[in-house]
Amino acid sequence: MKVLTLNFLSCAVKSCKSSSDSFPLHPKDAELVSDDVELNQQLLVNLLPRIDWNALRTTSTELGFPQLPEQPPTAEELQADAKMLKDLHTLLMETQINEGKLVCGHCGHEYAVREGIANFLLPSHLV
Amino acid sequence: MAISSTAPSALPSSSAADAVAKLTAAGAETETEPAAAEAEAEAYERTHVHCVYEAIAPHFSATRYKPWPAVGSFLRAQPPGAVGFDVGCGNGKYLGVNPEILMVGSDRSASLVALARSRCKELQNRQAGAAAAGTGGEARGAAVATDVLVADGLSLPFREHSADFVICVAVIHHMSTRARRQDAIRQLLRCVKLGEAGRTGGQALVYVWALEQGTSRRGWDEGGEQDLLVPWVLKSQQKQQKPPKGVKGEGTGEASAADKSGEAPPTPATAAAPEPGVAPSHTDPVFQRYYHLYRKGELEQDVLAAGGVVVSSGYERDNWWVVAANGLVAHERR
Ligand SMILES: [Zn+2]
Numbered sequence: 532m533k534v535l536t537l538n539f540l541s542c543a544v545k546s547c548k549s550s551s552d553s554f555p556l557h558p559k560d561a562e563l564v565s566d567d568v569e570l571n572q573q574l575l576v577n578l579l580p581r582i583d584w585n586a587l588r589t590t591s592t593e594l595g596f597p598q599l600p601e602q603p604p605t606a607e608e609l610q611a612d613a614k615m616l617k618d619l620h621t622l623l624m625e626t627q628i629n630e631g632k633l634v635c636g637h638c639g640h641e642y643a644v645r646e647g648i649a650n651f652l653l654p655s656h657l658v
Numbered sequence: 659m660a661i662s663s664t665a666p667s668a669l670p671s672s673s674a675a676d677a678v679a680k681l682t683a684a685g686a687e688t689e690t691e692p693a694a695a696e697a698e699a700e701a702y703e704r705t706h707v708h709c710v711y712e713a714i715a716p717h718f719s720a721t722r723y724k725p726w727p728a729v730g731s732f733l734r735a736q737p738p739g740a741v742g743f744d745v746g747c748g749n750g751k752y753l754g755v756n757p758e759i760l761m762v763g764s765d766r767s768a769s770l771v772a773l774a775r776s777r778c779k780e781l782q783n784r785q786a787g788a789a790a791a792g793t794g795g796e797a798r799g800a801a802v803a804t805d806v807l808v809a810d811g812l813s814l815p816f817r818e819h820s821a822d823f824v825i826c827v828a829v830i831h832h833m834s835t836r837a838r839r840q841d842a843i844r845q846l847l848r849c850v851k852l853g854e855a856g857r858t859g860g861q862a863l864v865y866v867w868a869l870e871q872g873t874s875r876r877g878w879d880e881g882g883e884q885d886l887l888v889p890w891v892l893k894s895q896q897k898q899q900k901p902p903k904g905v906k907g908e909g910t911g912e913a914s915a916a917d918k919s920g921e922a923p924p925t926p927a928t929a930a931a932p933e934p935g936v937a938p939s940h941t942d943p944v945f946q947r948y949y950h951l952y953r954k955g956e957l958e959q960d961v962l963a964a965g966g967v968v969v970s971s972g973y974e975r976d977n978w979w980v981v982a983a984n985g986l987v988a989h990e991r992r
Contacts, residue, residue: 536762536805539741543815548848554817568782568802574758577739578803581760581820624802642815648771651764651809655697658813 535623542635552637555586561631706948715769719749740822746829750774754801843964869951887946
């Protein structure tokens with residue numbers, strides 16, 4: 532699962548949805564792999580306004596990446612900054628959580644990630 | 659896994675009706691014992707939907723490679739940078755259609771999701787390979803922002819109101835009560851953005867099988883039974899030879915009818931017809947999938963019941979479709 536995708540996921544438990552603690556999910560015992568992906572600058576610039584920047588900062592730090600700036604770059608800033616483009620591309624598009632868990636900060640439920648696929652099926656008592 | 663693998667001829671025509679009657683009875687108890695009725699509906703879908711797809715995943719996937727044109731148009735019409743979810747993505751054939759957007763697919767079947775992931779990887783690798791070789795061509799436009807996960811359509815893990823759009827093709831007709839079908843639509847609407855002043859909200863495109871299939875060979879039409887068990891015959895590769903003369907088929911896989919919306923109904927067990935070029939065998943396992951065939955107007959009603967508004971709707975080759983949005987949006991726009 533891409534780090535980009537994690538930015539659009541919260542806990543699958545219905546009663547967690549209204550809690551801000553259910554997003555972002557927290558990686559635990561995460562084994563990361565890096566894919567070789569061609570940089571699509573326009574796609575990154577276009578996706579930027581859809582990304583929850585605060586959540587991405589949290590995820591980035593939790594995965595051991597350098598701290599992201601407090602504010603997201605503007606489209607112009609991103610286009611003019613080759614290093615930031617490359618860094619964001621590496622983090623969002625190339626970095627995959629291959630094995631490990633995703634933990635909800637509200638209910639504590641752990642979702643397994645195996646072979647790059649996160650499983651959000653809930654045990655019956657949580658449905 | 660508890661999967662029926664009896665030949666269709668061994669399935670009395672009343673079986674599907676019995677199962678559905680039982681289900682309806684369970685649904686009727688909703689007010690007194692909602693948890694029990696819900697558990698029964700879930701158990702029914704586990705047997706007649708989830709377990710079936712786990713078992714037939716590779717075979718099913720091999721017949722599901724062509725994107726349904728109208729869904730493709732919807733995806734290509736999305737603006738660059740849009741974020742979309744494909745709920746019930748199957749083998750992921752819609753995930754790479756528009757390379758300028760992020761598409762995240764979810765499915766209840768881990769086997770199908772694994773196949774979808776391989777497909778996404780392949781697209782991404784072709785892209786990287788073409789870039790490295792400086793060749794370009796078709797692969798250069800391949801999608802890189804795709805991902806997949808395993809999830810239930812009624813308990814989705816998507817951040818609320820974060821998507822520009824959602825598609826849900828040939829999925830909701832597998833839900834065995836009307837309350838669950840409406841809830842499924844409600845969950846789709848929770849995924850897409852809310853409208854704001856001057857900006858419309860996100861849209862959900864939903865496709866379901868139609869009851870009205872008057873021109874198809876399946877013989878389903880207006881006024882017919884809406885809740886059916888539809889067989890999938892899991893043919894072994896070696897058996898896909900010419901049919902021996904005089905042997906009547908009891909059912910069929912969907913390999914030769916895969917030109918539909920990603921779902922092409924096979925002949926129901928109760929009205930079996932042979933498939934040209936596919937020889938049935940008594941040893942081929944048959945899996946019974948539950949379907950609710952939507953009648954005209956029903957999908958729109960379900961959207962309204964789910965708190966949505968109908969942006970547009972229609973009928974296309976044995977399917978009803980609707981584009982829905984959150985109710986609040988339309989209210990503000992008017
Ligand atoms: Zn939770």
